Amino acid sequence: MTTSATLLKVLLRQRHLQGHRAFCKEYDRVARQFEPxxxxxxxxxxQFYRWLSGELLGLPYADHCRILERMFPGWTAEQLLSPYDGDIDNPPDLPRESEKPSHAPATPTAGTTLVLGAQLADVTAVFPTRAEFLHQMPPQQLFDGAKELCVSGLSLNMICQQYSDRNLIDSLETGTEINCLFLDPEGENIKVREREEAHPPGVLATLTSLNIQALRRLASKLSDGARARLRIRTYDEAIRFNIILIDRRKCVVQPYLPDARGVESPTLVIEKQEGVRGLFVTFSQVFASMWDRAKEIG
Structure with a gap:
């Protein structure tokens, strides 16, 4: 029996997610990991059943498209919502994401070396979006075992929401120094960024305040020594980069672009190399300068 359907419907049936409730649970699970x-x-x-039937006149909002592409890596939103002409009750075995030939350039993985000239020789990987970066290099891989973490940006979701409280507590209690620099949720520049990302007023400010409060609650559970190793500051300046420094050896940098949400921006992985004045030195200095100007909060 052949009926009107999209590729999305067939792939969801393969995963037993073709019901609206099951789909929404999976949608939220993926969003919680990549775009909280x-x-x-x-x-x-x-809307969901229009997606499955192919009755759309165009693609859904960009937010939906990004989550769909994270749910089915290797497929574009356009492909997922295109008509499927086969038998949806007895479809052939469609290639899984890992088996599907890619029509796009391969995403560099951790450890991929990019030779870009001596001045950029410490850039080791480039990812087109933060979502791609997190898929390849999750927080546990980056942070576990680190002795010093310095993080600056907007809401710092990677450390506040994507790295568990238990891991943070264990790290701090075993000697890790963690310096967190948030964009001031009560400042003017977070309002500018909300407009750039087309958010309703207060969305990013609320998220940032909640993340700061979560870290302060976590601090209350720490021993005195561990509490002193968690330092929180805020700054109110034009936001340009999300910077993560790990043990003064590795750096993850993401620019904040106009008319694009943070998760859509490219991400660089940089590793310090002796004798090379590359980007690691540059972004270490940027973080240190911002930290010195920032306002300390309890």
Whole structure:
């Protein structure tokens, strides 16, 4: 029996996620990992079934497209929502994501070396979006065992939401120094960024405040020595980069672009190399300068 359907419908049936409730749970699970502000913003029941039937006149909002592409790596939103002409009750075995030939340039993985000239020789990987970076290099891989973490940016979701409280507590209690530099949720520049990302007023400020409060609650559970190793500051300047420094050896940098949300921006992985004045030195100095100007909070 052949009926009107999209590729998305067939792939969801393969995963037993073709019901609206099951799909929304998976949508939120993926959003929680890669774009926490989209949790709960899954499509309505009517929208969802239009996605499955192919009745759309165009693609859904960009937020939905990004989550769909994270749910089915290797497929574009356009492919997922295109008509499927086969038998959906007895489809052939469609290639899984890992088996599907890619029509895009391969994403560099951790450890991929990019020779870009001596001045950039410490750049070891480049990812087109933060979501791609997190897929290849999750927080546990980066942070576990580190002795010093310096993090600056906007809401610092990677350390506040994507790295567990238990791991943070264990790290701090065993000697890790963690310096967190947030964009001031009560400042003017976070309002500018909300407008750039087309958020309603207060969305990023609220998320940032919640993340700061979560770290302060975590600090209350620490021993005195561990509490002193968690330092939180805020700054109110034009936001340009998300910077993560790990043990003064590795650096993850993401620029904040106009008209694009943070998760959509490219991400660089940089590793310090002796005798090379590359980007590691540059971004270490940027963090140190911002930290010195920042306001300390309890």
């Amino acid at each position: 502000d989209l949790v709960g913003h899954h499509p309505s029941k009517a």
